[in-house]
Amino acid sequence: MTSIRDVARLAGVSPSTVSRVMNQTANVNEEKKQKVLWAIQETGFVPNELARSLYKKNSKIIGVIVPSIDNPFFGELARVIEEEAFLNGYRLTLCSSNHNREKEKANIQMLTRLKAEGIILMTNDETLQEEIEKCNLPIVALDRQIASGNGVSYIHADHYKGSRLAMKHLLECGCKNIVKLREPQVYSSGRQRFAGYVSVCKEYGIPVQYIDCQYDYEDGFRVAEQVLLKYPDVDGILANNDMVAIAVYKVLKKRGYRVPEDVQLIGFDNIAFSHMILQELTTIEQPIKEMGKLAVKAIMEYGQAGKIEQEQVLDVTLIKRETTKERKGLS
Amino acid sequence: MTSIRDVARLAGVSPSTVSRVMNQTANVNEEKKQKVLWAIQETGFVPNELARSLYKKNSKIIGVIVPSIDNPFFGELARVIEEEAFLNGYRLTLCSSNHNREKEKANIQMLTRLKAEGIILMTNDETLQEEIEKCNLPIVALDRQIASGNGVSYIHADHYKGSRLAMKHLLECGCKNIVKLREPQVYSSGRQRFAGYVSVCKEYGIPVQYIDCQYDYEDGFRVAEQVLLKYPDVDGILANNDMVAIAVYKVLKKRGYRVPEDVQLIGFDNIAFSHMILQELTTIEQPIKEMGKLAVKAIMEYGQAGKIEQEQVLDVTLIKRETTKERKGLS
Numbered sequence: 001m002t003s004i005r006d007v008a009r010l011a012g013v014s015p016s017t018v019s020r021v022m023n024q025t026a027n028v029n030e031e032k033k034q035k036v037l038w039a040i041q042e043t044g045f046v047p048n049e050l051a052r053s054l055y056k057k058n059s060k061i062i063g064v065i066v067p068s069i070d071n072p073f074f075g076e077l078a079r080v081i082e083e084e085a086f087l088n089g090y091r092l093t094l095c096s097s098n099h100n101r102e103k104e105k106a107n108i109q110m111l112t113r114l115k116a117e118g119i120i121l122m123t124n125d126e127t128l129q130e131e132i133e134k135c136n137l138p139i140v141a142l143d144r145q146i147a148s149g150n151g152v153s154y155i156h157a158d159h160y161k162g163s164r165l166a167m168k169h170l171l172e173c174g175c176k177n178i179v180k181l182r183e184p185q186v187y188s189s190g191r192q193r194f195a196g197y198v199s200v201c202k203e204y205g206i207p208v209q210y211i212d213c214q215y216d217y218e219d220g221f222r223v224a225e226q227v228l229l230k231y232p233d234v235d236g237i238l239a240n241n242d243m244v245a246i247a248v249y250k251v252l253k254k255r256g257y258r259v260p261e262d263v264q265l266i267g268f269d270n271i272a273f274s275h276m277i278l279q280e281l282t283t284i285e286q287p288i289k290e291m292g293k294l295a296v297k298a299i300m301e302y303g304q305a306g307k308i309e310q311e312q313v314l315d316v317t318l319i320k321r322e323t324t325k326e327r328k329g330l331s
Numbered sequence: 332m333t334s335i336r337d338v339a340r341l342a343g344v345s346p347s348t349v350s351r352v353m354n355q356t357a358n359v360n361e362e363k364k365q366k367v368l369w370a371i372q373e374t375g376f377v378p379n380e381l382a383r384s385l386y387k388k389n390s391k392i393i394g395v396i397v398p399s400i401d402n403p404f405f406g407e408l409a410r411v412i413e414e415e416a417f418l419n420g421y422r423l424t425l426c427s428s429n430h431n432r433e434k435e436k437a438n439i440q441m442l443t444r445l446k447a448e449g450i451i452l453m454t455n456d457e458t459l460q461e462e463i464e465k466c467n468l469p470i471v472a473l474d475r476q477i478a479s480g481n482g483v484s485y486i487h488a489d490h491y492k493g494s495r496l497a498m499k500h501l502l503e504c505g506c507k508n509i510v511k512l513r514e515p516q517v518y519s520s521g522r523q524r525f526a527g528y529v530s531v532c533k534e535y536g537i538p539v540q541y542i543d544c545q546y547d548y549e550d551g552f553r554v555a556e557q558v559l560l561k562y563p564d565v566d567g568i569l570a571n572n573d574m575v576a577i578a579v580y581k582v583l584k585k586r587g588y589r590v591p592e593d594v595q596l597i598g599f600d601n602i603a604f605s606h607m608i609l610q611e612l613t614t615i616e617q618p619i620k621e622m623g624k625l626a627v628k629a630i631m632e633y634g635q636a637g638k639i640e641q642e643q644v645l646d647v648t649l650i651k652r653e654t655t656k657e658r659k660g661l662s
Contacts, residue, residue, distance in 0.1 A: 068410065070409075078400050079399065082425060082426065083429070278608070
């Protein structure tokens, strides 16, 4: 096997010069440096453990692409994924895409070049379809489905059931005038949650009434004011997630509404913050730990077999806290 | 230069078999696989772009070790670091250590093997000293100083000044009986914040009174009850960070105290949540964006020069919100 001495001999320099070029520990004059680089190419010398590991075994890299790492839901998921990956000897390359398509594309390409074991993707944009189809790594869509879906696995909570549980709970709490904050319909999670709400409306003969709202606090704050203007008699709000519910709660209180006496409020996700705020939020729990663990497990298993298309749906739970109150005698 | 054909010839297999072994795209029988692996070693064949990039240029990997990614302060920092790294063509390998020393050690070793450009370390344990001294990568200690400090740069906000600003603000608000929640003294941030508080006490001849508290919500919740038991006449609380202040606020309200009329409260960090809760938190702002950007910049600059020891202190700002209230006529 080629040694550092072979490279040095061919380049006409000392082995320590080769080492300096490779490790960039000191300046080497440009001419010598070029000779060394040429000799390395010529001999096919593999300078370090990482390079050797490339054909000995797997890269042990899992790529994770989240929309924003400082969104608590994705932060909590990233934590679980990182812990699970570490326990299994994998490391995590993280990309917080902030809905920037070019960044997502660049990251998928970079992870492909790195020979990552797979990608856990928590963001979705239909324009990514081409990139995803070109990518030959196992991909797990976590929480949100990928538009194309070809060869992509999909792990998610039962958003449809979650919305149904939430809506039925508000009815059990005696709400007569419920407003839904409709999730962004570009995401499968949003479509499923909204469909769950609509299905209960149909079952009970209740009018469907909603206002569109993004998944973030700022939009929740803005939309809450609209709800009060458009539906002054609202007595129940089904928020699209916990961060939005926290914003809605603040607007309600600032405007003098009592929660849950005047308006009942329910979130979705059960992020840690939902129980840290003053009045703890009733919400639908997504099994964040289980979702993260399953995603890592899927990458590890698929790594052997290549692309696999599989759907895993995890159960959700209603967590009753202080922003809703059941009324006796109602079904 | 060695080609895939040379490897195939030496192994006595077809080039496509070599390719299959390297890319793990299909099963190859164990005997052939072993021959191929042996031939790769023997010829020193460098199979892909990544391996070549190892001596051509830098790895473009920045390692980031945070105590916990789902802590909003570190989540916000990680987001800034990731964005800044991406803009400069770097990728981020993330470790959420959860105060696990073995995990931190393993990650430092792994990043060394990967030839990362440097490590941004936001956690610190004196037992890591040896590992850090052995590591020849540039290391930037962000927010918390490293015990040994040899060859390690240190970027942090002015914790000392922050505590002084907070304490003086409580005095301007007319507080007569202030209790400090003392930060963990194993962290430089904690020592500096506490020293700032003590310095103001001395200046004004005020007794130093404190209870120890970790940097997390759960401990804040527990300690808040102790404060009320031990100091029933407390009228000002200087929390060690925002998450703790949010917990203290909840306990105060549940026990019937009015904030700020009965007890004034101030946090530290200015995480996004500090203004999302119902009554917005007065706090000390750390320049999170600037800190993250400077850390990436430092790694990029040091990457050329190796280890550098340098300290950068960033300014902090008092953000007055709803949990404190200045009283006229007081200085």
